[in-house]
Amino acid sequence: MNRESFHFTALKAWGLALLLAGPASAQLQVATDTVAPPPEVPLEVRDGAIELSLDDAVELALRRNLGLVVERYTRSQAREGVRQALGLYDLGASLDLQASDITNPGASRFQGSASQAQQATFSFSQLIPTGATFGLGWQNVRSESDANSITPLYSSGLTFSFSQPLLRNRGTLATERQLLLAQNQSQSSSQEFSRQVISTLQQVTNAYWNLVAAREQLKVARESLVLAQQLHERNRIQVEVGTLAPLELVQSEANIATNEEQIISSQTVVGNSEDALRQLLNLPEGPLWQSEIRPTTSPEVEAPPPVDIEAAIRMALEQRPEVKAQRLVVEQARINSAYFRNQKLPSLDFSANYGLNGSNAKVVGTAPNGSPIVGPGSFSDALDQVINRDFTGWSAQLTLGIPLQNRSARAASSIADLTLKSAEVSLAQTEQQIMTQVRQAARQVDSAAKQIEAAKASAHFQERSLDAEKKRYENGMSSSFEITRIQQDLTAAKSRQVNAIIAYRTAVTQLQQATAQLLQAYDVTIDDPEAPADRWDFSFFGGGRKP
Numbered sequence: 158m159n160r161e162s163f164h165f166t167a168l169k170a171w172g173l174a175l176l177l178a179g180p181a182s183a184q185l186q187v188a189t190d191t192v193a194p195p196p197e198v199p200l201e202v203r204d205g206a207i208e209l210s211l212d213d214a215v216e217l218a219l220r221r222n223l224g225l226v227v228e229r230y231t232r233s234q235a236r237e238g239v240r241q242a243l244g245l246y247d248l249g250a251s252l253d254l255q256a257s258d259i260t261n262p263g264a265s266r267f268q269g270s271a272s273q274a275q276q277a278t279f280s281f282s283q284l285i286p287t288g289a290t291f292g293l294g295w296q297n298v299r300s301e302s303d304a305n306s307i308t309p310l311y312s313s314g315l316t317f318s319f320s321q322p323l324l325r326n327r328g329t330l331a332t333e334r335q336l337l338l339a340q341n342q343s344q345s346s347s348q349e350f351s352r353q354v355i356s357t358l359q360q361v362t363n364a365y366w367n368l369v370a371a372r373e374q375l376k377v378a379r380e381s382l383v384l385a386q387q388l389h390e391r392n393r394i395q396v397e398v399g400t401l402a403p404l405e406l407v408q409s410e411a412n413i414a415t416n417e418e419q420i421i422s423s424q425t426v427v428g429n430s431e432d433a434l435r436q437l438l439n440l441p442e443g444p445l446w447q448s449e450i451r452p453t454t455s456p457e458v459e460a461p462p463p464v465d466i467e468a469a470i471r472m473a474l475e476q477r478p479e480v481k482a483q484r485l486v487v488e489q490a491r492i493n494s495a496y497f498r499n500q501k502l503p504s505l506d507f508s509a510n511y512g513l514n515g516s517n518a519k520v521v522g523t524a525p526n527g528s529p530i531v532g533p534g535s536f537s538d539a540l541d542q543v544i545n546r547d548f549t550g551w552s553a554q555l556t557l558g559i560p561l562q563n564r565s566a567r568a569a570s571s572i573a574d575l576t577l578k579s580a581e582v583s584l585a586q587t588e589q590q591i592m593t594q595v596r597q598a599a600r601q602v603d604s605a606a607k608q609i610e611a612a613k614a615s616a617h618f619q620e621r622s623l624d625a626e627k628k629r630y631e632n633g634m635s636s637s638f639e640i641t642r643i644q645q646d647l648t649a650a651k652s653r654q655v656n657a658i659i660a661y662r663t664a665v666t667q668l669q670q671a672t673a674q675l676l677q678a679y680d681v682t683i684d685d686p687e688a689p690a691d692r693w694d695f696s697f698f699g700g701g702r703k704p
Contacts, residue, residue, distance in 0.1 A: 235346035239688035242339035292318035476673035504558035515542025605661035612654035
């Protein structure tokens with residue numbers, strides 16, 4: 158491998174700046190709405206190959222990756238779950254229509270033998286966050302019976318109702334528990350989507366550098382084969398002129414076979430690396446799967462300043478989606494703990510009703526004894542009595558329910574409390590794991606940088622050693638076996654140098670992921686609309702969001 162063609166700036170120090178040191182590109186927005194991958198792929202096959210930069214690979218993956226497509230559906234479902242939970246505040250309306258026609262044998266003159274009735278009832282009900290329910294109902298009844306003195310009889314009524322739990326199920330938490338859990342789940346899905354975007358970024362970046370490494374290892378194997386062939390040709394000439402024993406050709410031929418075997422193995426790794434990248438980019442079947450991929454982004458990196466480990470850890474604990482998601486789990490456990498604590502209370506419910514009543518019975522005269530004579534009126538008379546509040550009524554009720562053992566509620570509350578404590582411990586465990594990840598990732602970057610320097614030095618010395626041994630060989634002071642051994646050592650040193658460079662790039666990506674800076678490194682933003690939050694949405698028809 159030509160060292161100048163694969164240059165790497167050695168690091169003497171590394172720092173927080175490397176967390177933001179990503180490809181210079183325009184800002185890329187990733188939407189959480191359910192959108193199918195674009196049918197067209199902005200890649201062209203030129204001279205039998207696809208020239209692909211790291212920026213292009215990242216952008217393609219964030220727009221086309223099937224894992225993110227699936228995650229978008231999950232995110233949209235969670236957002237719609239909030240809308241579904243808001244349905245507890247939907248205005249309830251009901252219409253009840255009844256009709257009857259009944260005949261019976263009359264046992265007395267006070268019992269009618271035939272009756273007909275038609276009834277229409279219309280009502281509204283509305284829940285409010287305290288747990289109270291307001292109701293408004295209107296009823297109209299028309300009845301005919303040979304037992305009534307007034308037939309047909311019209312009766313109307315307007316009823317106002319109110320009910321409020323005073324102990325169990327009282328308050329916003331008890332009323333909105335499912336809504337709060339749905340909002341929590343929506344926020345959790347948002348964090349999971351962010352985590353998936355970051356994971357996809359990391360996978361694509363690593364796959365890109367793995368392909369770079371595979372191609373460079375193939376180049377190393379081919380250069381090693383050239384050296385082996387040159388040695389074999391020199392041996393053949395010396396054997397022909399009689400200055401070298403024919404046995405030396407066997408050694409050089411074996412060396413050529415070994416290098417050819419390594420080339421075959423390296424070509425397989427290149428093909429596998431290309432397929433892994435194609436899968437992450439979700440490339441369509443056809444020429445893009447048949448052509449080789451030529452990475453165009455160099456792994457060269459400038460030396461950043463030292464990392465402030467404590468600042469990096471604070472940044473990770475504040476911004477890592479895993480921490481935010483676990484905090485939401487703790488909050489969900491708190492909601493359930495408070496709710497089931499309330500469920501241990503006795504039930505004490507207050508209800509009140511107030512009604513306005515009217516009928517078409519009205520006074521039409523006065524009897525000789527002075528009592529009023531009631532006669533039939535019209536339906537409008539019944540309405541007038543309701544409007545004028547001629548007949549009113551009210552009722553109030555308190556209902557107390559005391560569970561004597563209450564084992565189910567007490568056990569549910571204990572379980573919820575234990576779940577809360579477990580979630581808090583899991584949060585501490587997650588934070589501890591992230592702290593460890595940051596420290597290990599920073600240490601790995603430092604180690605990888607030093608390994609690059611060591612691998613470069615080793616390759617340089619092996620090249621000098623090979624040059625010196627070639628001179629000894631030309632003067633008859635060395636053997637083909639020794640030349641082959643040093644050539645193999647040089648190939649191994651160059652291979653280690655490639656591995657060290659790619660290990661460094663992978664370590665940088667891991668550190669960016671561990672400190673929640675990978676999105677910033679690639680200037681990626683997530684466009685995630687907030688879940689609906691309006692409790693009093695009265696868009697009755699077509700107001701919902703369509704998927």
